Amino acid sequence: xxxxxxxxxxxxxxxxxxxxxxxxxxxxxxxxxxxxxxxxxxxxxxxxxxxxxxxxxxxxxxxxxxxxxxxxxxxxxxxxxxxxxxxxxxxxxxxxxxxxxxxxxxxxxxxxxxxxxxxxxxxxxxxxxxxxxxxxxxxxxxxxxxxxxxxxxxxxxxxxxxxxxxxxxxxxxxxxxxxxxxxxxxxxxxxxxxxxxxxxxxxxxxxxxxxxxxxxxxxxxxxxxxxxxxxxxxxxxxxxxxxxxxxxx
Numbered sequence: 001x002x003x004x005x006x007x008x009x010x011x012x013x014x015x016x017x018x019x020x021x022x023x024x025x026x027x028x029x030x031x032x033x034x035x036x037x038x039x040x041x042x043x044x045x046x047x048x049x050x051x052x053x054x055x056x057x058x059x060x061x062x063x064x065x066x067x068x069x070x071x072x073x074x075x076x077x078x079x080x081x082x083x084x085x086x087x088x089x090x091x092x093x094x095x096x097x098x099x100x101x102x103x104x105x106x107x108x109x110x111x112x113x114x115x116x117x118x119x120x121x122x123x124x125x126x127x128x129x130x131x132x133x134x135x136x137x138x139x140x141x142x143x144x145x146x147x148x149x150x151x152x153x154x155x156x157x158x159x160x161x162x163x164x165x166x167x168x169x170x171x172x173x174x175x176x177x178x179x180x181x182x183x184x185x186x187x188x189x190x191x192x193x194x195x196x197x198x199x200x201x202x203x204x205x206x207x208x209x210x211x212x213x214x215x216x217x218x219x220x221x222x223x224x225x226x227x228x229x230x231x232x233x234x235x236x237x238x239x240x241x242x243x244x245x246x247x248x249x
Contacts, residue, residue: 026228028056029069030102034084036073050181051199058196080104087113088130091220092121092213095237096130098201103229112227120220121213133236134201137162138180140173141196142187147171152192159186168241170195174202203236214239218247 032052039046043053049070056066072079085106087099103109114124138161142152152164152171160179165172175183177199184197209217217237224233239247 138175
């Protein structure tokens, strides 16, 4: 079982408040802008942009917002200039962490991340220190009440998925990056809407946490993900489902 995918499921359920919804919009808009800047404004030829637009639809973002973000990325509209930066570090209990950041001020965000991690039992590390712990994969989460295991297997394996995992309250589907869109579309066409879907950095192994380190880890994840400049936080921790539920109440 993956602590990170449990975390993603809980985060999805808690994301209904206006403040968190606004923060989700900010992060998706930045991802669309960066994707359009790097790969062009045509989602038909830019897989990263297609995924970002799909994430925007999952958040019920108005089409006008999406179009403006694309135009800022391609330079058709003026806007704040962002750069994409990746950071690595360690959390409580030696958990490996990979942070994807989109920021207009690298020096400021480095200082802020270092402070947040230090407050919750973590620290930044040199580039490459933990990157080897993660593999690039499509990760799709589906609430268990939406489909039985046999149905899920039939849909995702035929579409190119490599694994289906039971992650407590959700099914976790892992795909090669190149099969991600096909698997997501197969689920949608079958009427099984994913709760979250992204091409993510998925841990190869997990560190089990409980007690104080588990509490510190959850607080660290919450603090980092509340920062507007931090797009994604990937970490190889696992916390028992019941303990995770208590810690995230």
